[in-house]
Amino acid sequence: MLRVIVVGLGPIGIACARAVRADATQELVGLVDSDPAKIGKPLDDLGVEAALPTEEQVSDTPVVVTDVAQAVQRSAADVAIITTSSRFDRIAATLHECLAHKLAVVSSCEEMAWPSYGHPELAQRVDEEARLAGKAVLGTGVNPGFVMDSLAVMISSSVRRVTSVRCVRRVDAGRRRLPLQAKIGATMAEADFRALAAQNKVGHVGLPESVALIAAGLGRKVEPGSVQVSIDPVIADRPIESLVGLIQPGRVSGMHNIGRWTGDDLSIELDLTMALGLADPKDVIEIHGPVYVRAKISGGLPGDSATVAMLVNYVPVVARARPGLLTMLDVPPAGCRGRDV
């Protein structure tokens, strides 16, 4: 049984910890967060998201501690799930700590979907650290990590020539957690949204990384900085309820991100809309070339539960993968192998 610690106990981390605890093939042995309000608490006391059905209550789950060293001192562990930050450079210290304690890592850190795009030198250093530690480090999630990148690469295995890839993801953010609704600008005035967008303070993190992952899966290399990203607000045309308040007509209900890259006889376009009240949520992957392939997931993959599933399902994969800083192009499909306790 794989012993797992979860580092970063926001909504995704808490849900991962619950999923690990509910799984017969994994054991939850540690919880780590830097928030003083969480230290010393067991999983079931962490926020409203942690309210579990009675039959899933387990009394001897670990309590939250401040760092990985403390967690592994209390219990030996095999794998760390890290859900602390979208930015690779901000989780580098945690990665270092995990590798020092010989933990394999799976992380939802968006930039780790293709870490060398934004941080080539750091990626090389972490890769060396991971090889020295003999452990694998993997960034994954539903997006980036799956539905707008590695799934497209997987499907492209069935054709011999690709001239362009286009992925469209439309997410009804009304079904998503509050931090995400805030992140996409819900209730803002358009001008405020655009001002924040200009400072990279709203918008999806990971679109350039997804583009770089697809390109690599198609045998191309995307140079750092060469992905063009646009971000625009989606404007409500009617009053829409949200977790951050009522969105009045004319205010922002979400965002529309596009990432584009062209080079080396290939063009890639990733078109992501996340908004409250969005019609026709879906995921579409279009592969153009001599053979045209169009795959569609009606309704779209649900963002939060799918990211939690990816993280927990890839725990056994990183535990046996070759050492190094890996991406979804380096590992076999995990599959849903979890079993109820």
Next chain:
Amino acid sequence: MLRVIVVGLGPIGIACARAVRADATQELVGLVDSDPAKIGKPLDDLGVEAALPTEEQVSDTPVVVTDVAQAVQRSAADVAIITTSSRFDRIAATLHECLAHKLAVVSSCEEMAWPSYGHPELAQRVDEEARLAGKAVLGTGVNPGFVMDSLAVMISSSVRRVTSVRCVRRVDAGRRRLPLQAKIGATMAEADFRALAAQNKVGHVGLPESVALIAAGLGRKVEPGSVQVSIDPVIADRPIESLVGLIQPGRVSGMHNIGRWTGDDLSIELDLTMALGLADPKDVIEIHGPVYVRAKISGGLPGDSATVAMLVNYVPVVARARPGLLTMLDVPPAGCRGRDV
């Protein structure tokens, strides 16, 4: 550059050899077939399928020889693509020969999609041989190998619980090669089809293997012989042209295969129809559980070109994979990394 030999020069083998030759990252160094009519011929003289546009003509391609030993005597090689038989036991000798010459192998052999289902002892022996040789052996293709099995497992990575998987594939066989149209019973009388079906002489090979692959990807084990397979003819309701002759109304236009397995809190159903004049060709993957996911490829993946693509795209993957008898659950997504010469 990977040096590739192709063993088995039917339509799929010829198309693979052409694809390897047209690829800048692979080199076609050998052609092997036991048919005396093909021995000594270069690729471009092999059947009507080999007629290539003038700009793809290459004069120094190898000629067909009778066995792998002769091929590797003429040129060192890294990987063999084997397209000789649907049956694992019938290609075992060729696998043995390839491994003796230290070739990694990728094969369209349908039973190799999950070789331990039909031939557990042989699978173990080949696995040991491959490990001793330090080479990987992989069965792949579009079906089995991808669209009704490993792709479903890949998508299941995005959920935490699966109660059932259902894959539907509807292929318009009118777009397929003659051997396939014959294989599915086109132009037969219904009684003749049923008599042949009772002897396993018509029908798709690989459905139980796909079921076993999905089950393994979901953490379950399917015992040999436990997949229920049904086969029925599709009857023409109007005259339909085919490569084996005109199909009169009331005669067989194709086949409908279903593979089913239930056990260990999971049910799997694979529903495959291949027929001439079939409306609504498509691939659908449905994953049921607390989260429902439905992925659809409109029109369906084209069978022949996709199988060729899978074989050639997985050449670099098997070349660097760990030694052993592998399945699509053991290897990362290949992606379409081929480049024009």
